[in-house]
Amino acid sequence: AQKVTQAQTEISVVEKEDVTLDCVYETRDTTYYLFWYKQPPSGELVFLIRRNSFDEQNEISGRYSWNFQKSTSSFNFTITASQVVDSAVYFCALSERGNNRLAFGKGNQVVVIP
């Protein structure tokens, strides 16, 4: 069965520090899709990025970057030069081509201290 593990529960950083969120996934499918979502204090879920299992190219988008490594089943997310507005819960999620479910990890609470 598909599974997503986000081991860190709460991470506190001082503004302008970098923060990396770890995501480890389990799947038996050879084709799968990975996602990161952000949930700010207002409560809505904001989609950040999607990665296909056959696309290991890492990406940088502004202050966000992602490191996808199939060899270690990890899909880590880094915020560079954190800002107070980055304070939120971040969720990693996985869906498989052969399975209709979308499974989430338990989330990482990021607190950016001014």
Added chain:
Amino acid sequence: NAGVTQTPKFRVLKTGQSMTLLCAQDMNHEYMYWYRQDPGMGLRLIHYSVGEGTTAKGEVPDGYNVSRLKKQNFLLGLESAAPSQTSVYFCASSVQGAPRGNTEAFFGQGTRLTVV
């Protein structure tokens, strides 16, 4: 650009009461989901649907029923509410499968339900 709309946004129920949460999407998505979010537990899948007229159990289906009579609507029912069902409920929809693969899920704003 309505996207996914959930009603109501807040509700307080007494133990044993019933209610239905409505989710509507205007993106013509085949897949729809109901999740509950509890502190420290992340989002847990209650039920989902892969198309009009279909439903399936997720991770925590007990105490809930769902229906997908129309493609754009996915209803979540609580027949006899219990305090353990106090939670924030999210509905989502997505596209899965060919040709683009599984896309991101689009979420509603959430429903905060308290059962007293």
